[in-house]
Amino acid sequence: MPSSISSQPLVAPVQVSVALSDVEAMMLASLRANASEVSRKTAGAREAAQYHLSAGGQRIRANIALHAGLSAGLNAADATIIAAAVELLHNASLVHDDIQDRDELRRGQQAVWSRFGVNTAICTGDLFISAAYATLCRLDNARVLAPMILLMHERVSMAVDGQCADLQESAAIFSDTKKAIAHYQQIAVAKSGALLSLPLELVLLASGQPDYLPQARSAAEAFAIGYQIADDLQDVQSDGRAGTAAVGYNIVSVFKATGTTALSMEKARTLGLEKIDLAIALSGRLPFSIGARLGDYARQLRDVVDGYKSEEQIGGNE
Secondary structure, three states, rough: OOOOOOOOOOOOHHHHHHHHHHHHHHHHHHHOOOOOOHHHHOHHHHHHHHHHHOOOOHHHHHHHHHHHHHHHHOHOOOOOOOHHHHHHHHHHHHHHHHHHHOOOOOOOOOOOHHHOOHHHHHHHHHHHHHHHHHHHOOOOOOHHHHHHHHHHHHHHHHHHHHHHHEEEEEHHHOOOOHHHHHHHHHHHHHHHHHHHHHHHHHHHOOOOOOHHHHHHHHHHHHHHHHHHHHHHHHHHHHHHHHHHOOOOOHHHHHHHHHHHHHHHHHHHHHHHHHHHHHHHHHOOOOOOHOHHHHHHHHHHHHHHHOOOOOOOOOOOOO
């Protein structure tokens, strides 16, 4: 056990709350760093990035990183650095995702591309990514920096692959439901799981515990599949109430090839709960309660998924 790791670290909620404020400040500072004369005179990517962050958000990845880092015995500064780096990457993915999906709103305000234009939004996402790497380089322990940067690149690449697959693939290309479901899970793992596992993985590397990397990744990937299924179930319910059909690679559409909407939603809900329970179990086995915050999120997600029912199951539109 590395000497920097305490045997039974305890993390008070106030510690994470205070550190979250430091994460926000660090993200903003990284976006303003080395601003050129051009950027000071132009409403460009830096302004757009600050505008995007001003809308807030749940900061799930930052919460996971902070709780994990403090639980593992990292100093508050390094835990904050990891949290800021993963949040910057996540927000880059949101800005680019809104462009691709043509979503005009993000967190209750205009999406960056809608307000500043597509070209500026692309540059804004790029700035977030660059700022994430620059932020991580501020870690105290330079010896762990190289593997952490390499891991961050691998997870970003994985998320890019997942996003590309999600944009290009369709359930219709598969001859049977099993293959379609397997491919759906692969996309969810790549698209969402990569950046969800990164907070835990970076903390494990920084705290000298690389042996737990596979378990942390498995926990986050199971959570990511459950999260995507919850999102799909919500889409189906919303689309149903609006009188439109769900589009895209939706898990309910995959199951619907062999049954009714009600049966398909029940199958999707069952799979989602299975994955979420796996995430809860795996996150609870990580050392020093490093996975406790992910487990908390998984339990919250379980309640959400458990409550989804189709219109047919709740009596239809009466």
